[in-house]
Amino acid sequence: MKETMVLQKVNICEEEPVQLLLNGKDLVTFMCTPNELKELAMGHLLSRGIIKSVKDITSLGACKDMKMIFATSSIEVDFGGIELNTVLSSGCGSGVKFNESIAKLPKIESDFHISIEKVKKIAIEMFSEANMYRKYGGMHCAALSDGREILALSEDVGRHNAVDKVLGKGILKEVNFRSTMLMTTGRISTDMILKAANVACPFVVSRSIPTTSALELANNLGITVIGRINSSNPIVYMYEERIAI
Template sequence: MIHSMSGRRAIVRFSDGRLQEAEDEIVKEFPLTIYVNGEEFATMVCTPAQLEEMVVGFLASEGVILFKRDIKSLEIDESRGFAYVELTKQIDTSPLAYSKRFIGSCCGKSRQFYFQHDVKTAKTSMADIHLTPSQCVELMKSMQAESVLFKGTGGVHNAALCSAGEIIAVRTDIGRHNALDKLYGYCLLNDIAIRSKILVFSGRISSEVLTKAAKIGVGIVLSKSAPTDLAIELAEDLNITAVGFVRGSSFNVYSHPERIIEEKER
């Protein structure tokens, strides 16, 4: 059973001073329950596309796997909403193993709240990559131009993995974390080196989004929205360049501005 990502629905629209019958495109929500080694691990509510990528990216983000070779088999049963993953190793699938919060230090600099697995899987970026202002603006425009589902529904987040000059992959989901997991899974399944890549994102840069970007391993995050203060602190600690409000021909650089260089310097 193949699910489309959206559907048409009869609605009543108020426009031009009057109520009238109309149709609207509505994005779909799809619950997917993941079983790992026969044990229920998590249920995700997502947009029903690139589910294999999402599962792989999610498990990598959670620290369950490091490489695609850690997965012995992966089966998606879309008709029932299940994903069955068999690993080449045994893991502790108890809730406490992946949800216990504690206060730790990030690179020895600042005290933050983390999930236990975040500390194990978030990476300090070693990316040696630079962007000019025009490249930042063009990458955002390119991602938005490919955001077909958002244009139709207005109800999804978009994320793109890019090199300095072009978009490599765009993923869409109702959940911002899911969109990032799909990109992460895409990279793992296709053996794509991430160190020199850029993440372009449609939503705000929260601490959770920044942590997810660190787990993926990118050095620059571009967003058309705002960052939070904790996200900026984490970006400073993790050596990630956070760029927000990329709109039109302007943007703000909130951390590690040395990666954004003037055109004449290239």
């Protein structure tokens, strides 16, 4: 008689499909760790440039059991310029496409300065607070900091989801993104830079490295990129003048 395999939930990253409906339209299905769903939705809408302020959302509800997030906006959304019914796997980007709207994004002007030693210290703090990673492994972490403390921290099986969650927390706290840095454990790709650009965040920091196209975009948009932050010699790729001595 053939034995039935029993799956033991030990050291397994939780990943579930969660659907986001905006004004009744199926906007996107996240393949994500199903927590902080309201923050995920807010951050995703913000980082895609669909909303600009928390005031643009009139209602927001999430049901983990139904794997649904429902949002309504007070602004008119141009769904004609948005790809609907998108499924975002935890390993892919946020669905942001290069178009004329990217060329219209203003170059970020910010007087936010920080020393590389302080950036490293905050990165170490972020890694130390990554509880889900220590428990399960295979998770990504993201944080938002004002250079003094961590303002928001989230974990998710997907690096883009983790970033959206902390941006969602930031907008709900009415954080001034121009005086913050966005930190991630994942690779810095073009859509990561676009997320930062859409909230006017002048710093993107990672323990990994950026892609060439991400660096080109960051240079055009005025974003300081720091890679290999947990190494002895982190790499500051551009706008080094923001690194205080």
